[in-house]
Amino acid sequence: MRQMNRPVSIALAMALAALAAPAAAQDSGDKAAATEKDAGAIPPPSVSVTRHKGNFGGQAISYTATTGETYLKAEDGTPRASIFSVSYVKEPRDPNRPITFLFNGGPGSGSVWLHMGAFGPKRVAIPSDGTDDGAPPYPILDNPDSLLDVTDIVFIDPVGTGFSHALGKTDPKEFWGVTKDAESVAQFIRLWLNDNGRWNSPKYLGGESYGTTRSAAVVNQLTGAYNDVALNGIILISTVLDFGAGADTPGNEMTHVLNVPSMAATALYHGKAQAPSVEQFVEEARQWAIGPYAAALLKGNALGAYERAEVRRELARFTGLSEAYLEQADLRVEPSRFYKELLRDRGLTVGRLDSRYTGRDYDNAGERPDNDPSFYGIDAGYTAAINAHVRGNLDYHTDRSYVTIGRVGPWDWRLGDGRDSDAYLNVAPYIGKALRENNALRVFVGQGYYDFATPFFAAEYSLSRTGMPSERIHYEYYDSGHMMYVRDEDRAKLSSDIRDFIRSR
Template sequence: MIFRTLLAATTAFALLSPAVAQSDDGEDVSEAKETYKANSASRTFTGTFGGRSLRYTATVEEQVLKGNDGTPKAAIVTTAYIAEPRDPSRPVTFLFNGGPGSGSVWLQMGAFGPQRVAIPSDARDDGAPPFPIVHNPESILDVTDLVFIDPVGTGFSHTIGDTKGEEYWGVTKDAKSVAAVIRKWIGDNGRWNSPKFLGGESYGTTRSAAVVHELEGGYNDVSLNGVILISTVLDFGAGAETQGAELGYITTLPTMAATALYHGKATAPSVEQFVEEARQFAIGPYAAFLLKGQNAPAGERAAVRRELARFTGLSEQFLERADLRVSSRRFYKELLRDRGLTVGRLDSRYTGVDYDSAGEAPDNDPSFYGIDGGYAAAINHFMRDTIGYRTQRDYVTIGSVGPWDWRIEGGRDTNAYLNVAPYLGKAMRENSGMRILVAQGWYDFATPFFAAEYALTRTGFPQDRIEWQYYDAGHMMYIRDEDRRKLSDDVRAFIRAR
């Protein structure tokens, strides 16, 4: 998931001597560089996935990254699920979440891992424990081995000795470390010639593009068969809601339309038809109006205001006061103000009750606090108690990894705004076997589907190798049972089609 504002605060690290260091939770990690021993745990299970029964081994282990002088600098934890008997020609898929600062708990315990947490499917709060942790027949383990990666500062991953987290916290720094883990894992496990897929969610899609650049941008390539983008954010300028930036109003409008329809504030035969109408209005009359600024004629303004009210479910009076430019956070609060409810950012199907109904923005995101307890309990129970991974560290589901260095290497206009989409375009042009699957929820304001469409339809992307799939949920579409099954089927078919 992506939480740029949430994760603005920096994490304080205890910088003790290399021989004796202490984690934030008080664990004595005794990290002398000569003696550091990677932590690991492993257990074998059986299960049925995609209709296929198989035996598999789950291994949680620290991948130790070292400096040029051989000093251990960071331990990045991977959780691998490998079908038995092992087959070096079998595909392997590397997966991570986003944030930056998010552990892989969401994709692992929600979508693709062999076990999952069963929280409500219908956009209701997950409540209190115990949370059901159940077998996940939708896991894609039948078609690919799985390796979940928790970058430094997420999950159980951490720096070693006097290494600072800032050495790994940045678009390029993070991508280099994740690429190093992938190279190490395939070398240690004899998988250099296996078909390989990369998958990320939210900022994990940003990470995917940057990691692709690190893996395929040189001559000692790790070639990929495919990249799975779930809830995509590549071009950060496409969704920026800052004064004078108009594109964000265009790319979020179809998501507003879907949300208004879902909550009964608009009428249409189907969400697919309504968002397509909204797309055409947004990229046509609305974009033309916005680009004219204060030079737009009164008649054009009135016509745009009427259509904008139809798509958003907001009154023309409110739209006029907002100068026909409604920020996402105002929309969350205003759409259901008459019902005393706000709608979610990650998933606008969710509704919440604020302290009062008078504010301009919600107190919190009901689509996040409605799921976080179940996922935190599930990952800790599964890794510690089921697999047997022993550590005193806290599992960081969402943590502070800052200051984050948003600069990237190379490309055009890198000082203007972050856009990693060209990394993917270049990789596709130079690797004719690489394809992209894009999975987007209609009700996702964190990474709107129209912004993803904008980023991946620019010059330089072979459109015949990009597949689009849409879901009747939000950012984490796999929370909804029907969409978890659809996502599983879509990814399974994508991998099989290599």
């Protein structure tokens, strides 16, 4: 082949390069576009900042609301999950002011209930007397019972609740479990402290229902290693810590003991028992349940006829159920049967979350209720309120639906802490350890008398075991159920009680 002269060769090379450049640029552009497309699947966190004023605890407060996403990232910086939160911070900012982190339970519940029912600057007004919330519009009112006069507040929605969700190719199941969930919430809290310069602020952590379980597990994540996030207080509202003792499963006698005081309060409320006051009656029920009743159940089939008759008679007095029914139930009444049986003569069932509520089933012949009237009696109002408040007052915009209560599962109940906790789930020891290792830590426990989801006697039992410094655990009780703040008088009392708890540090 004849060799080209040098000028022609150079010119041809330049021409070929010129022709190749668009192709190379196109190839590079395709790769960049693909990279951008991959990155575009995870847009930057969305945040809205608004400023407000209100009167809380008798004080005029100016505050900033920061509403939006915080990304939890892997060690290589890849975003794994978006945690939605709403932070209310008093202005001017004070790095020494208390900060309280709050969430609800489920698992699978957003923080809507504590946010729009108890402690946020706005609340939804639903009936206070245990009746259905009906249809919209639901009044969304200023909430003078918010705690913003004594603490800044951060409402947290764990992954799978509220607007929080897994990102990219991350499987949301990586966050669905007692320990996994606690790790993610603890990571969020550390990031919030970083971003807001609040590491030396007094800190409170609290939750409701499974949120109390989460509180114990998060405390373990925050304080169980050398890089502590020390806490001043833990706020437990409608507490469930010892799942073994409270499990409604055949052969577990302890659950029957722990439910008697709640049954007594409910029977008294509905006129199926007589006593001067609910406080006196439940105290009498506590002492009888942990004494003669527990002894009788532990004897099993060896229980004598005379003692059986005595126990049956007293159980009927406390529960409002007939001796004939109690005999058929072998002196052991599951809560779901109690809901149906107590007011069967009136054609009514009572609620699980709040046994003040009553409902009507399809018929009156069943063994258990069709549904829980104390949940369907409030859920519509809260769902409407959180969406109206966040998308309106807080100017936060998203195409996602707010998950008030969703399915997060299967939930990993294993603790993986070297104890036999996989068979007997009890997170109360985490709180005991934290109390022993932090002599300034205190615990607030708020319980409703009419709550069967997390019975008050079960909470007392779990927090009175070995290794629990009981002198720093404070209890308050309310004349309502699981969400005691739905009753106006109890919302004011709960707010006042927790305000005193924070101030007393």
